[in-house]
Amino acid sequence: MLDSLIENNGPTARLVYHLRRRVAAAGVDLLYPPRCACCDSELMGNHDELLLCTDCCRSLGPETRPCCPFCGAAGAVDGVPPERCWLCRKTRLKFDKVVPLGDYHVAELHDVVLRMKRPVHESLSAAMGRLLARRRRQQLAELRPDLIVPVPMYWTRRLDRGTNSPEILARELGRTLGIAVRRRVLWRCRNTLPQAGLPPGQRFQNVRGAFRVRSGRRLRGARVLLVDDILTTGATCSEAAKVLKKAGAAMVAVAVVARAQGPNTT
Ligand SMILES: [Zn+2]
Numbered sequence: 001m002l003d004s005l006i007e008n009n010g011p012t013a014r015l016v017y018h019l020r021r022r023v024a025a026a027g028v029d030l031l032y033p034p035r036c037a038c039c040d041s042e043l044m045g046n047h048d049e050l051l052l053c054t055d056c057c058r059s060l061g062p063e064t065r066p067c068c069p070f071c072g073a074a075g076a077v078d079g080v081p082p083e084r085c086w087l088c089r090k091t092r093l094k095f096d097k098v099v100p101l102g103d104y105h106v107a108e109l110h111d112v113v114l115r116m117k118r119p120v121h122e123s124l125s126a127a128m129g130r131l132l133a134r135r136r137r138q139q140l141a142e143l144r145p146d147l148i149v150p151v152p153m154y155w156t157r158r159l160d161r162g163t164n165s166p167e168i169l170a171r172e173l174g175r176t177l178g179i180a181v182r183r184r185v186l187w188r189c190r191n192t193l194p195q196a197g198l199p200p201g202q203r204f205q206n207v208r209g210a211f212r213v214r215s216g217r218r219l220r221g222a223r224v225l226l227v228d229d230i231l232t233t234g235a236t237c238s239e240a241a242k243v244l245k246k247a248g249a250a251m252v253a254v255a256v257v258a259r260a261q262g263p264n265t266t
C-alpha cells in the first residue's frame, strides 16, 4: 500500500518518505541510544549495524589469524595448503573446511560463547553472526555456499536452554552474505550427552547417528555451510557433514565463532 502510494506520487514522495524514516530512526536513537551487544556501553557517533563497540571487536581477537587451512586450528600450521595440521591429520573429519572467527582460549571470546547459550544474550549471538560474516566474508564467499544450515539441537535441550545460538548465527550470516538459511534440512533425532563433559575420544561415539536429513529435502550437488558456536574435536560437525553428504551434498564447510583445540579444551 505504502509502496504503491510512493510509486504513484513520484520521486518527491519517495524522498519525503525516506527523510521521515531517517528522522524517525534518529529520534529512536536519541530516545534509546544504541548499545554494544557485548559490553552494553553506549555506541557513540556513526555506529553501524554490527552493534559492537570498537573495544569489544578488538578484544575478541585479531581480524586475521593464521590457522590450518583445513580445520581452522590456530598455531597448528606445519605445512603449506592443502597440507593438514597434525590435529586434523590424525582424525578423518567429514567436512571440507572450517572457517572460525577466533580462538576459544581468548578469554573475551570464551566468555561470549558461554553467554550466547542464554536467552538474555540473543542480541550478542546476532552481533557475533554479523562479525563472523564481516571478518570472514572473503573465505566464506570463496566456498560458494548454496545454503546455510545451523547445527540442530535436540528439542528438549532447546526447550531447556530457551535459545538456539547456532540458528541466530545462521540467520545473521545468511542475511549479511545473501545466502538462504535452511533450518529444517537437518534434525537431531536423538539426545546426546553434552560434548563438553566427555573426553575427546568419546565425543565421536556420543554423536554417532544423532542426525538425520529430513525426507524430501533436495541436497543433491548442494554446497552447504554448517554453522555452530564452537568447534573443538569436530565430532559434532563431522557427524552432521557425513549425513548431509550421504544425502547428496557436494561440499560441507563449517563456520564457527570459536575454534577450540587440544585434549583439555572443552
Ligand atoms: Zn563493547
Ligand SMILES: [Zn+2]
Pocket: 068, 069, 070, 071, 072, 073, 076, 084, 085, 086, 087, 088, 089
Ligand atoms: Zn588442521
